[in-house]
Amino acid sequence: xxxxxxxxxxxxxxxxxxxxxxxxxxxxxxxxxxxxxxxxxxxxxxxxxxxxxxxxxxxxxxxxxxxxxxxxxxxxxxxxxxxxxxxxxxxxxxxxxxxxxxxxxxxxxxxxxxxxxxxxxxxxxxxxxxxxxxxxxxxxxxxxxxxxx
Numbered sequence: 810x811x812x813x814x815x816x817x818x819x820x821x822x823x824x825x826x827x828x829x830x831x832x833x834x835x836x837x838x839x840x841x842x843x844x845x846x847x848x849x850x851x852x853x854x855x856x857x858x859x860x861x862x863x864x865x866x867x868x869x870x871x872x873x874x875x876x877x878x879x880x881x882x883x884x885x886x887x888x889x890x891x892x893x894x895x896x897x898x899x900x901x902x903x904x905x906x907x908x909x910x911x912x913x914x915x916x917x918x919x920x921x922x923x924x925x926x927x928x929x930x931x932x933x934x935x936x937x938x939x940x941x942x943x944x945x946x947x948x949x950x951x952x953x954x955x956x957x958x
Contacts, residue, residue, distance in 0.1 A: 814844035817906040819887070819918070821851045822871050823864040828912075830878070831943045836910040837880045839938060845882045848875050849900055854890040893918070897925050901932055909935060913942040 818836035837846040889896035926932045
């Protein structure tokens with residue numbers, strides 16, 4: 810029996826907006842109809858460490874929001890609360906994705922992921938796909954500025 814194609818997408822998803830939806834729909838499209846879209850949600854402590862502030866919505870509520878999207882097959886909280894590279898390695902070991910899909914603003918994550926994948930011979934076939942931006946108002950900060958500034 811052939812294993813289903815697993816595609817990983819990740820993010821904070823703090824105040825979900827249309828850019829997040831398009832990103833996740835494209836990731837599901839890459840997985841294919843019978844593939845699995847696994848969403849790895851950044852932990853609150855990791856967000857605080859990398860962005861210097863806590864998310865507006867806590868990780869349990871963000872997880873519930875993303876789980877409610879009909880095209881998302883599985884959502885997990887990132888395995889590491891403070892180390893991005895260790896979290897990536899753990900997800901790859903456990904879920905064996907054929908592709909990791911990144912948003913346009915995740916260049917820093919692409920660099921880390923590329924290094925991890927290229928250093929492990931059994932992971933060299935994992936595709937790392939960075940998507941393009943879907944318009945100019947696809948960020949939490951642009952939404953907040955629209956209403957409050």
